[in-house]
Amino acid sequence: MKIKDLIKSKIETKFPDNQIEFSEYLDEFCVKVNKNHIVEISNFLKNDEDLKFQLCEDITAVDWAVRTNRFTLVYHIFSLKNNFRLKIKSDVDESDCSIDSVSSVWGAANWQERECYDMYGIIFNNHPDLRRMYMPEDFEYYPLRKDFPLMGIPGSLSLPKK
Amino acid sequence: MEKLKKEDVNPKILDALLKDTDITIEDALDNEMILNMGPQHPATHGVLRVLLRLDGETVMNAVPELGYLHRGYEKMAENMSYYEYIPHTDRLDYISPMANNVAWVLAVEKLAGIEVPLRAQYIRMMIAELARIASHLVAIGAFAMDVGALTVFLWTLREREKILDIWDILCGARFTNSYTRIGGVANDAQPEALAKVKWFIDQFDDNLTECEKLLNSNRIFIERLENIGVLPPDVAVDLGVTGPSLRASGVEFDLRRATPYLQYDKIDFNVITYKEGDSLARYFVRVDEMRESAKIVRQVLDKMPQGEIMANMPKKVLPKKTEIYTRMEELIHDFMIVNFGINPPVGEIYHAIEGSKGELGFYLVSKGEGHPWKCKIRSPSFNNLQALPYLVKGHMISDVVAIIGSIDPIMGEADK
Incomplete structure (x- = not known):
């Protein structure tokens, strides 16, 4: 339990004004932040001497389909020093479907954000190379959104030129 | 490999390829060459x-393009029950399907409690480690073949064949196993299967040494790999590289030790690390890891207790087939689980195991329904491939093949 209290107190003293929520489910500790502060908090968590969350394991989004804040960005980061995994969450609404890129903090975020952009259409501001990861560049839809049908959209994938 | 003209390359890819340079596109196409490698190329492992942007034979920049094997497994997971998804995990990292099965059921079991x-x-630990041996055998064999040593591939595949025979006895399938079930494993490990595992482990060390001798005293092999594709530890961590490739750079990170799952905290093993971080170190890590797995x-064979192989939770775990035909309760439970799923409580979890390529994790979100609301596969090959442009920069074009072999990507997993 010590490391969780440490993270909590460190973040609370460092960012007293930001509304940061802490939660825990099945022993997984989660920090929920405002999307405008994602880069500074990531920077702090990575570079703090006691925390050292250096490994960005995974970045993905959850599409809640009918909620006001339609998407939740989920970051899984790992501290090799403490052997501890932390989850960062941030809500993104469909009307302003963008968030700042953390690829300046973790190099691994580059492709992970590209994949997230490809699948959910979330724009990552200041991303060095925001291209589609899996789908062709001229594909117009975002396959993992809940309104994309399972069978796909006929005719949406163009055949390569001969 | 074919030479490309400007109009053959997607403009955005061209941009990425020409990054970190002050020359224009026209200049680049005059003095340099853009070469297309794959997707149908034997050395790209899938x-x-x-x-590749080349100046003479030197690689200036590289842009990997993924998605040729993208089957949308994350989308499919949202539309099928947790049980139905087990066979699909076989097709992720198709060289070690057993490890994927274990990773998936561990994640679901954590979610459903x-x-x-x-x-x-213990059976799961045994199959996960044997899958690691099988995977590393293919990795080393294919790697050696990429740099021109063909015999090793035949010898390591002979060893792997014995593991496939064990799968055959254990679960009836050689390649796509689907052996684990939520709450346990499909059927008990029979004595003949365990005897075969014991026989395999006993003879494995000598045979591995034999394969190793072919490579370790092979001057061409050593010289083609030493100091090729050096990955410093801080860069490796920054780029999200995990597994043998990370440990070859000297970072002692192994999820079996860092966040023990199953019964790994009761087992005595070493986490292999090498300091050099080059392609040769990545080969040595794999060989030593196979010995540790053995x-x-x-130890697992010694410690494996007798007893049940399926949890006794009728609402969440499928009953035995024989009981379904003879007992009312089991028939109802079977019907409910097959038709409506196991309905884990509302919540979300991330569970990762140390797969043979690195950290293999599943992020699951449940809304209390029979199928997951979201499933994210954190695949090691995908993240390891991200280091490829860094590794190949400044090397010769023939080294690209060796470097791809040394990080051992499996495209079924990288593309999902």
Whole structure:
């Protein structure tokens, strides 16, 4: 339990004004932040001497389909020093479907954000190379959104030129 | 490999390829060359496509293109029950399907709160380690073949064949196993299967040494790999590289030790690390890890208790087939689980195991329904491939093949 209290107190003293929520489910500790502060908090968590969350394991989004804040960005980061995994969450609404890129903090975020952009259409501001990861560049839809049908959209994938 | 013209390359890819340079596109196409490697190329281990910008024979930049094997497994997971998804995990990292099965059921069990009997846990550890050996054997064999040593491939595949025979006895399938179940394993490990595992482990060390001798005293092999594709530890961590490739850079990170799952905290094993971080170190890590895996399997065989192999939770774990035909309760439960799923409570979890390529994790979100609301596969090959442009920069074009072989990507997993 010590490391969780440490993270909590460190973040609370460092960012007293930001509304940061802490939660825990099945022993997984989660920090929920405002999307405008994602880069500074990531920077702090990575570079703090006691925390050292250096490994960005995974970045993905959850599409809640009918909620006001339609998407939740989920970051899984790992501290090799403490052997501890932390989850960062941030809500993104469909009307302003963008968030700042953390690829300046973790190099691994580059492709992970590209994949997230490809699948959910979330724009990552200041991303060095925001291209589609899996789908062709001229594909117009975002396959993992809940309104994309399972069978796909006929005719949406163009055949390569001969 | 084919030479490309400007109009053949997607403008955005061209941009990425010409990054970190002050020359214009026209200049680049006059003095340099853009070469297309893959997706149909034997050395890319599947359908990896790499665009290379070359100055003479030196690689200036590389852009990997993924997605040629993208089957949308994350989308499919949202539309099928947790049980139905087990066979699909076989097709992720198709060289070690057993490890994927274990990773998936561990994630679901964490989400649904299922406690698995001890014997099933030991069986899972045994198959996960054997899958690691099988995977590393293919990795080393294919790697050696890429740099021109063909015999090793035949010898390591002969060893792997014995593991496939064990799968055959254990679960009836050689390649796509689907052996684990939520709450346990499909059927008990029979004495003849365990005897075969023991026989395999006993003879494995000598045979591995034999394969190793072919490479370790092979001057061409050593010289083609030493100091090729050096990955410093801080860069490796920054780029999200995990597994043998990370440990070859000297970072002692192994999820079996860092966040023990199953019964790994009761097993004695070493985490292999090398300091050099080059392609040769990545080969040495794999060889040593196989010996450690064999050590783990030996301990697992000694410690494996007798007892149940499926958890006794009728609402969440499928009953035995014989009971379905004879008992009313079991028939109802079977009907409910097959038709409506196991409905884990509302919540979300991330669970990762140390797969043979690195950290293999599943992020699951449940809304209390029979199928997951979201499933994210954190695949090691995908993240390891991200280091490829860094590794190949400044090397010769023939080294690209060796470097791809040394990070051992499996495209089924990288493309999902």
